Amino acid sequence: MRKIARYVSVIGVVALAVGLLLSMIPSVSSSVPDLLVILGVVFLVAWPLSSLLTLKRSQARVFFGSATLGMGMLLVLVILVLLNVLGARYTLRWDVTRSGRFSLSQQTKRVLASLPEKVQVLAFFPEGEGQDARDLLTEYAASSRRFFFQFTDPDRHPEKALEYKIRDYGAMVFTMGTRHERVTSATENDFTSALARLMSEETTWVRFLTGHGERRVEEEDKEGLSQLAALLQDEGYRTEETLLLRDGLPSVSDVLLIAGATTPLLPTEMDSLLAFVRRGGNLFVCLEPHPGPGLEGLLRPWGVEPRSDVILDASGIGSLFGMSEVVPLVAHYEENHAITQHFSAATFFPLCRSLSLADSLPQGIEATCIATTSEASWGETGSLDAPEISFEPGMDTEGPLCVLAAISWDRSDLGDxxxxxxxxxxxxxxxxxxxxGFLRISANGDLFMNCLSWLAQREELIGIRPKEVRGGAMMLSAQAARSIFYLVVLVMPGAVLLPGLIVWLRRR
Amino acid sequence: MSKIGTIFLKEFKGYFLSPMAYVIITVFLLIGGFFFYVMISHFSMVSFQLAQYGYPESEININDMVLRPFSMNLSLILLMVIPMITMRLVAEERKSGTAELLLTAPVSPWHVILGKFLAAVGMIGVLALLSFAYPLICLLIGDPDPGPMLTSVLGLFLLGSAFVSCGLLASAASENQIVAAVATFGFLLLLWVVNWASIVTEGTLSNVLEYLSVLSHYEEFAKGIIDTKHIVFLLSLIFFPLFLSAQLLAARHGR
Structure with a gap:
């Protein structure tokens, strides 16, 4: 018995170690490692118990016979469990970092304190990644008993990714009741904004302008926008088609989308739209190739002038994705703009007009080109039916060309x-x-959604500034690196080993 | 108190009278030093690359890229060396028969256990103090945040003490030192990875498994956070095995 007891622990450790190792090999069926891990745990738990069984009869009598002792041990365990339950529930927490980088702002604390029900966050990151998100989510969970989070590797759990329609790493889905909010960057501002949106009863409407040959949301052919409407609804927006003359102007908190108007807007409609924009309404204008419906008058005051051309891309990269020259690839994004700051995936803009941004704009207006084509592209002004098409200096516009522009303005500067x-x-x-036809290709859908969430001011609801973290780069010279190596790998261990050797020699 | 002090001094000196302590500290410093050198060199290389491509310095941080992962590595080294520190504490006395002698002296099992525990914790203290050299090097060559450096050492000390307490229980339960060491290692490894199971479980069980993982408690110290929740957990993990060890010792010797 004594011998068996001695080796129980060894068997336990071996079973646990082999089980854990096997669990890392994807091709091995999960039941074998699971069984080994369970066996290991059972043996490891059994070992101290079996050790007790090896006590001599008289010792055992003392050990087991004393009810007081047994009760005492149980009592101590219960007290410790209670202490830990209370300790986990009522915590004091100090952030000793220089900038208090792990401390949440008062705004976030207020939002967390007012959570009406449980919020569960599912973060989709590959194994071992997403440390920033984990740090921040830990702080949220520490501040509220109604906030929980879990990390999921979308490669290991594709069913979860499918359930939440996740196609990229780094997406986090905030769920409260039946409502979901998706966040893609791990900043306190974005997290708290997502919570505020979850709690808000208001829903942002995306209204599709109609009556001028625009693409329709119910059209399911490749030119239609039915998939876009479905994506918007998945993201928590509500969609509706609107006719300005019939329905009037939408609310300024909504987003009005002009999805490729092909006939000109009436002068009264143009005036209404201008008034809508000046009042702070959010407008998303998607153009059709030249000749357009004369939206220039609407865009010019904000510094954007669509050129009468079609962008052609001779780089050949698009052909890797099965695209022709008239489908320019866009892979250059403005890093300093909220829409594209974390965006790097390729997008495709078929039959796209290039945009020209005014050099000087009235005070308060800021127009930024946020996505541009490659240098091998140009804006073709001639007919696309010509037998040979090439860049003609003086006629065509040289690339890179702007395909997407974001404009914001401070309304007080404009007298409002x-x-x-x-x-x-x-x-x-x-x-x-x-x-x-193109929404699901590469990251087109994500770019569109980024634009929309910026327009709907979803990320700006809260305005928590990120904390500054000092202690950036540090470059070691070859000499310094060598010195550190000698110090930490040779000198420090050697300084301890030497007296050890002396002790050993003396003992001999 | 003087009885505990006497046992503590005997045990603590015992470590340094044999080559044991020197070998353990050397192994700790050698592996730790190697990890540190690799990490600091990698950080320097990334810094060079960032500067080369014109990225802002704020993109990287020495605390996040060197000191925090290094603290986690140090705790892993502790997991490996602590069974060596604790395996002989009680098992050796039982094997050589001096346990009887010790317990016939006018000392209680608690005196014995606490004295031995403090001696092993003394060793952890030495390791924790020596490990402070690495952040100090960072302080000389860079601009790290000193807050997480201090909390890391505190966390390492508490974690080491909890590990020692578990090792002491294994040593008290077995008279074979190798079995005590292997069992300690196995149990500590289990405490280390127990939260893996929280991925496949749900609800309260998942939360309990996550809570039982020593890693999740230590991680916050390495970040620069002091949370009473983690202190309560680690102190419990120190106290309960100590309590069991004292009871076991008392039961074996009819106290």
Whole structure:
């Protein structure tokens, strides 16, 4: 018995180690490692118990016979468990970092304190990644008993990714009741904004302008926008088609989308739209190729001028994705703009017009080109039916060309002091990139959604500034690196080993 | 108190009278030093690359890229060396028969256990103090945040003490030192990875498994966070095995 007891622990450790190792090999059936791990745990738990069985009869009598002792041990365990339950529930927490980088802002604490029900966050990251998100989520969970989070590797659990329609790493889905909010960057501002949106009863409407040959949301062919409408609804937006003359102007908190108008807007409609934009309404204009419906008058005051051309891309990269020259690939994005700051995936803009941004704009208006084509592209002004098409200096515009522009303006600078909400507009030289035929290609859908969430001011609801973290780069010279190596690998262990050797020699 | 002190001094000196302590500290410093050198060199290389491509310095941080992962590595080394520190504490006395002698002296099992525990914790203290050299090097060559450096050492000390307590229980339960060491290692490894199971479980069980993982408690110290929740957990993990060890010792010797 004594011998068996001695080796129980060894068997336990071996079973546990082999089980854990096997669990890392994907081709091995999961039941074998699971069984080994369970066996290992059972043996490891059994070992101290079996050790007790090896006690001599008289010792055992003392050990087991004393009810007081047994009760005492149980009592101590219960007290410790209670202490830990209370300790986990009522915590004091100090962030000793220099900038308090793990401390949440008062705004976030207020939002967390007002959570009406449980919020569960599912973060989709590959194994071992997403440390920033984990740090931040840990702080949220530490501040609220109603906040929980879990990390999931979308490669290991594709069914979860499918359930939440996740196609990229780094997406986090905040769920409260039946409502979901998706966040793609791990900042306190984005997390708290997502919580505020979950709690808010208001829903942002995306209204599709109709009556001028625009693409329709119910059309399911490759030019239609039915998939876009479905994607918007998945993201928590509500969609509706609107006719300005019939329905009037939408609310300024909504987003009005002009999805490729092909006939001109009436002068009264143009005036209404201008008034809508000036009031702080959010406008998303997606253009059709030249000749357009004369939306230039609407865009010009904001510094955007669509050129009368079609972008051609001779780089040949698009052909890798099965695209022709008229489908330029876009892979250059403005890093300093909220829409594209974390965006790097390729997008495609078929039959796209290039946008020209004015050099000087009235005070308060800021127009930024956020996505551009490659240098091998140009804006073709001639007919696309010509037998040979090439770049003609003087006629065509040389690449890289702007395909997507974001404009924001401070309304107080424009003489409107009624609201502090800045006005916003996004102009795309193309609507096809968001149509059924192209929405799911590469990251087109993500780029569209980023534009929309910026327009709907979803990320700006809260305005928590990220904390500054000092202690950036540090470059070692070859000499310094060598010195550190000698110090930590040779000198420090050697300084301890030497007296050890002396002790050993003396003992001999 | 003086009885505990006497046992502590005897045990603590015992470590340094044999080559044991020197070998353990050397192994700790050698592996730790190697990890540190690799990490700091990698960080320097990334810094060079960032500067080359014109990225802002704020993109990287020495605390996040060197000191925090290094603290996690140090705790892993502790997991490996602590069974060597604790395996002989009680098992050796039982094997050589001096346990009887010790317990016939006017000392209680608690005196014995606490004295031995403090001696092993003294060793952890030495390791924790020596491990402070690495952040100090960072302080000389860079601009790390000193807060997480201090909390890391505190966390390492508490974690080491909890590990020692578990090792002491194994040593008290077995008279074979190798079995005590292997069992300690196995149990500590289990405490280390127990939260893996939280991925496949749900609800309370998942939360309990996550809570039982020593890694999740230590991680926060390495970040620069002091949370009473982690202190309560680690102190419990120190106390309960100590309590069991004292009871076991008392039961074996009819106290």
């Amino acid at each position: 002091t009624s609201s502090a909400i800045p006005g916003r507009m996004v102009v795309a030289g193309d609507i096809d990139f968001a149509s059924n």
